[in-house]
Amino acid sequence: MSDDSHVHCGTQTSQSNDLAELREAIAQAVRDVKAKTPLAQSFTNFVTINLVANAQLAAGGTAAMSFLPDDVIETAKIAGANYINVGTLLPFYKDALPTIAQRLNYLGKPWVLDPVAAGIGKTRTAILQSFKAAPPTVIRANASEVIALANMWGLLDADKKSRPAGVESVDEVDAAIEPAKLLARFLAQSAPNHQAAVAVSGKIDLVTDGKHVYRLPGGSAMMAKITGAGCSLGGVTATYLAIAEPLIAALAASLLYDRAAEVAEAEAKGPGSFQVAFLDALWNVTAEQVAGSEILAQ
Ligand SMILES: Nc1ncnc2c1ncn2[C@@H]1O[C@H](COP(=O)(O)OP(=O)(O)O)[C@@H](O)[C@H]1O
Numbered sequence: 001m002s003d004d005s006h007v008h009c010g011t012q013t014s015q016s017n018d019l020a021e022l023r024e025a026i027a028q029a030v031r032d033v034k035a036k037t038p039l040a041q042s043f044t045n046f047v048t049i050n051l052v053a054n055a056q057l058a059a060g061g062t063a064a065m066s067f068l069p070d071d072v073i074e075t076a077k078i079a080g081a082n083y084i085n086v087g088t089l090l091p092f093y094k095d096a097l098p099t100i101a102q103r104l105n106y107l108g109k110p111w112v113l114d115p116v117a118a119g120i121g122k123t124r125t126a127i128l129q130s131f132k133a134a135p136p137t138v139i140r141a142n143a144s145e146v147i148a149l150a151n152m153w154g155l156l157d158a159d160k161k162s163r164p165a166g167v168e169s170v171d172e173v174d175a176a177i178e179p180a181k182l183l184a185r186f187l188a189q190s191a192p193n194h195q196a197a198v199a200v201s202g203k204i205d206l207v208t209d210g211k212h213v214y215r216l217p218g219g220s221a222m223m224a225k226i227t228g229a230g231c232s233l234g235g236v237t238a239t240y241l242a243i244a245e246p247l248i249a250a251l252a253a254s255l256l257y258d259r260a261a262e263v264a265e266a267e268a269k270g271p272g273s274f275q276v277a278f279l280d281a282l283w284n285v286t287a288e289q290v291a292g293s294e295i296l297a298q
């Protein structure tokens with residue numbers, strides 16, 4: 001397990017105890033997914049849908065992709081958690097997605113949102129705005145998307161300027177700390193047990209439940225050279241959300257991704273072999289490796 005000496009404020013001992021408990025819960029989540037093979041359902045974009053399902057399977061879960069409201073709602077009744085990703089849009093999504101979000105919340109079903117390309121287009125904006133009234137349990141996004149969503153939901157004092165740049169981030173993860181905390185607190189107001197989390201991905205990932213902020217260094221820059229690294233991280237977060245509370249699910253998925261990306265980078269010759277090696281590493285990285293990762297608490 002890594003050294004927690006970077007935790008250096010007045011309550012060092014209690015923070016170390018908290019981190020030890022966090023690590024145990026993360027390890028348990030990784031083991032539980034492998035033992036229980038939970039189903040997480042996805043309504044996701046058609047660019048990366050196959051990687052999302054394969055990553056969920058490699059992490060130890062099972063996958064089901066659905067798009068029609070009746071299909072999604074019936075599947076949600078047997079799934080442990082759900083995932084909505086707005087990367088590619090079709091005309092019927094504008095009515096279908098608000099309905100699905102409302103029904104998931106009415107049924108008390110936890111779900112993860114990836115607000116891909118937040119800020120681009122009237123249809124995507126209308127869909128993402130509708131989720132303010134029926135919020136997810138976890139948001140998983142890059143920094144630009146987190147800032148755009150917090151702006152869209154009116155959570156920031158002044159309009160924080162972020163230029164939408166398609167599906168890639170143009171902002172550093174640290175620029176999204178406050179928006180991420182505000183979003184997490186907003187989600188917690190209506191979440192089961194008032195527990196929610198926001199995971200911001202990038203060179204250093206950041207996870208918050210609105211109170212605590214955890215920075216997760218490591219991973220590989222090669223992740224930006226395959227499409228669907230972020231989308232599939234959202235899917236795997238839903239896999240963990242099926243068996244763990246939101247903060248633990250977000251941490252476990254982000255840490256598993258960082259460790260698996262490092263293994264894949266060491267083996268790959270380029271993006272093609274990297275994706276294959278990454279799926280193998282999702283399968284092979286152990287609960288102890290995930291839970292023993294460097295976690296910078298603040
Ligand atoms: N420069 C980088 N160094 C290390 N890991 C990275 C880097 N860029 C992205 N990642 C990783 O790639 C995954 C997807 O993150 P990101 O590229 O930010 O999402 P998105 O594809 O939604 O923009 C995360 O696991 C993140 O840690």
Ligand SMILES: Cc1ncsc1CCOP(=O)(O)O
Pocket residue numbers: 045047048087088116167226227228229230231232
């Ligand atoms: C390229 C692209 N276009 C619409 S959705 C999508 C996939 C984005 O995947 P990720 O955000 O995981 O890189």
Ligand SMILES: [Mg+2]
Pocket residue numbers: 114116141142167230231
């Ligand atoms: Mg993305």
